[in-house]
Amino acid sequence: MIIKNLPIEFEEARPIMRAIEDAGYEAYFVGGSVRDTILGHAIHDVDIATSAYPEEIKKIFNHTVDTGIEHGTVMILDHGEGYETTTFRTESGYQDFRRPDEVTFVRSLKEDLKRRDFTINALAMRENGEVIDLFNGLDDLDNHIIRTVGEAYERFHEDALRMMRAVRFAGQLNFKIEQKTLLGITENASLLEKIAVERIRVELEKLCMGQYVQLGMKPFVTTKLYQYCPEMIPYYDVLSRLSNTSIPELKSDTEVWSFITYAIELNGSDCSHFLKAWKTSNQVISDVLTIHDVINAIMTNKLDEMVIYQAGLERSLVAQKLSVFFEGNVTANVIKEIAAALPIKSKSDLKVDGGQLIKQLGIKPGPLVGKLLVILENQVVRGILTNDEATLIKFATQIAAEEG
The missing domain is CATH 1.10.246.80 (Serum Albumin; Chain A, Domain 1)
Known part of the structure; x- marks a missing residue:
């Protein structure tokens, strides 16, 4: 497969790739940017994998920064842009179920791709757009399948966060998790306890902001991943119901946590405790509590000027959007009209x-x-x-x- 019309992000990086190849090494675009280009999605940055070792990269280019040289990553600075290149590598000894204890640089693209999480993320692309697919990732893209590279047990023991990434990709991409991969998540769900809450939170937020939340939320619940997330165990019934329901389009972490906490009927100090367990920011906690106040006012027919004034227009509109799911009957236009009519906007x-x-x-x-x-x-x-x-x-x- 050759991609003829490459996104500008790839085009701008092609001279970097050519310089590496002209020096006698291999260089490929890898990871999510290749996947998303094939799917027709926008990309935001590109990752380059190369057979050149870090010191060899630094000899080719005049301006580099050692951003993660112990793991083979060097940033090449070119015309005001930074391009991260990472040497092909193998990894071993994942005692914390997240990061390798040992990294070994290799010259083999296949060995490098073998350590990646899912087949759809193990695609490589030459600078001319030719896609290298060593693990049937293109077929899985065509069939909307999320499948681990190799044995699911090994991939999840290397990095337990990959289980959350699997359900997140399902919700983002409208993909289904392949049966053996799903079984691997179920059998290893408890490993999620080994992962920092902050990392789990980011994946859950991305899942909830996906277009196909139910496709990710359902395996999040059925594999029991939720049981190894902070404070989630008591809420199986609610989470199960959400996994079978069309929920509002959520566009920010504040909207995600406002919706989740209201759905599981948390208020006040209980809500704060829950959000602190998830290590959300103080600003998110404050915003969520305020949004709850507006939803409560909508649901009890107590919405007035003071509620809108204290919450502000932006948070009030978030509350209105979420309230629709809970069968609130106030429209966004009503919120806007009340806000516009306020004689003052702040003290x-x-x-x-x-x-x-x-x-x-x-x-x-x-x-x-x-x-x-x-x-x-x-x-x-x-x-x-x-x-x-x-x-x-x-x-x-x-x-x-x-x-x-």
Whole structure:
């Protein structure tokens, strides 16, 4: 198979490939970029594998950076671009079920491709677009099959994260996991406990942001991978239901975790605990809790100006999108109309600030000032007070007097 119209990312890297070949070595594009090009998907970067050893690469090119030289990876800098080249290698001794204890550089493309995870990722391509397929990856692409290179047991013991990658690819690519590979995941699912939570989280997020989530979620559940993920064991019924249901299109990690946590009915501190176990960022936790507030308001018919104001338009629209799955009946246009009609967008839009209150009311700095600003903000947002200085000062004076 020869790909005639190569994406620009490959075209720009061809001089690098030719320079390596002119020096007497082999060079191939490898990995996901080759797979995605054949599938007609966009690619974002290219990986180059070569028979040249790192020191040999550094002799060919004037500008290089040792980005991972112990594993054979050198970045070639050319015309403002960086191209990572990795020497053909074999690996052995995966004591942590993630990284090899020993890497050996070799001159054989086949030996290098044998260590890769799935046949669809073990394709190589010459700079002229000729695809090298040593493990029937092209057939598996045609048949939409995810299959390990060689024995599934060996591949998953080398890197247990590959099991999550398998279900993620299923959800992203609309592929089915081949039976022996699926059995290998089932038999080795417990190895996932050996993998850092952060890495598992990234794969689950990518799965949930795929176009065909059910195709990945179903094996995630049936192989019991979910049992070896943080805090997931109690939620088999919900996860099973989601694996058989068309869920909303999720476009970010915040949307993924907002949806999952609402679906398993987590709120407040329980939700925070769950997300911390998954090692999400504090920003994601804050956003998820806010989005939950808006969904709850939608589901209980308590959506108003203050809810939208406190959440902001972006998070409110996420909440509306997710609420549809839970049979909420508020439209995106309603959210937008409420947001557009808000007299202020934030507290900084108030026509008075703490300094003005202290000066005009003759009060001392302290909790009362903050309390007054909160009251004024609330009254303006709800349309009870107009946002002009005289009105706000007058109302604040009355409240301050009542506070004594």
